[in-house]
Amino acid sequence: MRFISLGDLFSDSLTCLERVKRLEKSGVIRGYKAVLDPRALKANLLVFVEISLETQSPAVFDEFRRAVSRLPQIQECHLVSGQFDYILKCRIPEMAAYRQLLGDVVLTLPGVKESKSYVVMEEVKEEFSLYVPDIEELEGK
Template sequence: MTRSNQPLDSFDHAILDVVSAEGRIPVTDLARRIGLSKSPTQARLKRLEAEGVITGYQAMLDPIRLGRAHVAFVEVRLTDTREKALAEFKRVVRTIPEVEQCHLIAGNFDYLLKVRTSDIVSYRQVLAEKLSALPHVASTSTYVAMEAVKEGQF
């Protein structure tokens, strides 16, 4: 459902599939790919943007070419999980460029981080100097990814 409570139909889903995989493409190409004419495709695209279903477009970067092929997932346990402590942790973790994702988790630990670095040596430095120094960190557990099977789009 969208914010206007209008359900998404098969054409809307087709538009979302194409733009999530390829980003911006000419409306005429998009229309051809989904089987509609240009005007209704353009109207649907504008509606999906206006309703916040499409929140933006971005370039997909190759982490290997950028020297960030090493991926580690880090479980973080905090000493304090009151709102003030969580807010402080979130504020600081957002400043660490190596942290690609950070999720609050319901489970045996508090946060799960996806961390990208060039190699295990640089990861160890990030862990020691940045992650372990985050506010209220009690402990961390690291899991190194050996292969990305699926990343990116829905």
């Protein structure tokens, strides 16, 4: 949304810009990013991967996190509760590239015991914004 159209919601664009600056300063707005089309970049395949680690020690978690953070094909990595330890979101060109990523990289990461892969057949909803019920409350008003 442009500042002018946001400004219409808040009476004028200066008020809107001031509000955005306050939200940036308070950390509510952490930054701005371009939304890239994965297909245009030949990253057509989306795969979610469950990862189970051999042990649940802080050292193994830290080592795994550091290793995953260096891999550009892994868009997201989340520590979760349940039957496995982490879930990864991977974007790659095609299945052969994923097979190589899994076998040569992911399964060799520190502490990895096993993995389960879920290839996305259809992306039903992908949202980059967050639902904010009351912005006034966030601003402390």
